[in-house]
Amino acid sequence: MSTNVLRTADGWWAVRGERAVPVPTKAVTTAELIADRAAVQEAARSDETGTPVAGLVALSPVTTPCRVVAQMVNYRSHARDSGFTGDIPPAFFRKASGSVSGPAEAVVRPPHVRFLDYEVELGLVMGASLPVGTVVEERDLPSYVAGLVVTNDVSARDVQLTKTQFYESKSYPTFTPTGPYLALLEPGDLDRLPDLRLRLSVNGEPRQDRTLADMIVRPARALTLLARFQTLDPGDLLLTGTPGGTALKAPPKPVEKLGALLPPAVKWKAFFRSQARNPRYLRAGDLVTATISTPDGLIDLGEQRTPVTDAR
Numbered sequence: 001m002s003t004n005v006l007r008t009a010d011g012w013w014a015v016r017g018e019r020a021v022p023v024p025t026k027a028v029t030t031a032e033l034i035a036d037r038a039a040v041q042e043a044a045r046s047d048e049t050g051t052p053v054a055g056l057v058a059l060s061p062v063t064t065p066c067r068v069v070a071q072m073v074n075y076r077s078h079a080r081d082s083g084f085t086g087d088i089p090p091a092f093f094r095k096a097s098g099s100v101s102g103p104a105e106a107v108v109r110p111p112h113v114r115f116l117d118y119e120v121e122l123g124l125v126m127g128a129s130l131p132v133g134t135v136v137e138e139r140d141l142p143s144y145v146a147g148l149v150v151t152n153d154v155s156a157r158d159v160q161l162t163k164t165q166f167y168e169s170k171s172y173p174t175f176t177p178t179g180p181y182l183a184l185l186e187p188g189d190l191d192r193l194p195d196l197r198l199r200l201s202v203n204g205e206p207r208q209d210r211t212l213a214d215m216i217v218r219p220a221r222a223l224t225l226l227a228r229f230q231t232l233d234p235g236d237l238l239l240t241g242t243p244g245g246t247a248l249k250a251p252p253k254p255v256e257k258l259g260a261l262l263p264p265a266v267k268w269k270a271f272f273r274s275q276a277r278n279p280r281y282l283r284a285g286d287l288v289t290a291t292i293s294t295p296d297g298l299i300d301l302g303e304q305r306t307p308v309t310d311a312r
Helices: 030-035 037-044 076-081 138-144 157-163 187-195 219-226 253-260 264-275
Strands: 003-008 011-016 019-022 068-071 092-095 107-109 120-126 145-152 182-184 197-202 205-211 237-239 287-293 300-310
Touching: 003 037, 003 300, 011 037, 019 037, 030 037, 030 182, 120 197, 120 287, 138 145, 138 187, 138 219, 145 237, 145 287, 145 300, 157 264, 219 237
Parallel strands: 068 237, 107 300
Antiparallel strands: 003 011, 003 182, 011 019, 068 092, 120 145, 120 237, 145 182, 197 205, 197 287, 287 300
16 A cells, blocks of 8 residues: 655655654655655554644655656546547646645746646656656556656646747746655555546635546556656656646637637737636635545545745
């Protein structure tokens, strides 16, 4: 069964229910912790009473710098929302690791961003190097993926759409809330991936709710495709896409066809005028809650609660 690990300013903790026990390790980075699984297991099996988890201030369990790679349009429900039809070609983009933030840290909206969106995603944390040219079969997945985390691929849609610029629009500081837990996996745990349910709400209103059964390109295939050109190392992070329910949705087909006939400046002005009436974009004072777990709770990555603020 997976072991949940929490990171604070004081070090690493093995989580046991509502209490946590310090991990006796010198590990500073996520990669070093993954290499010291014996220390994690020692803490998880310890007779210590431990400390209440509620009293600990969790940091991102994925330390930086690291590679942060993301899959684009990887859930059928998100593809429908985005106006895609037919086969969706697999695609990846990079995020700056400086965007990684803690599971309770505020998401800060830059002054020039009007349309701030959310995307709950399952994060895969690498446990072994993935050289270019590697082919990963389903049976090989435990050899490469050490753990799972909740992530939120926060997106500045006005930057993304007008510049067709994923890297900038998704890489501002605090745009990848991660954690609270790093679920370190045992080999059999990965068989439960299709049962994992991703949920995200804003101010208590449910926005996203799907299982990984809605996923288009599963992790083993994704790593194989990524390894055609990208090396990954222990501690690196792959975001595996988001289900439908984001604030941004494709306009109806007749409107989209009409927009294609307009000059770009006119088209975007009209589109964002319509988006300004969309109440689902994030605003200062909102609280975003995200969870990922199996129905029986045997894999539970914890609850991420991130307030939204404006940059000052």
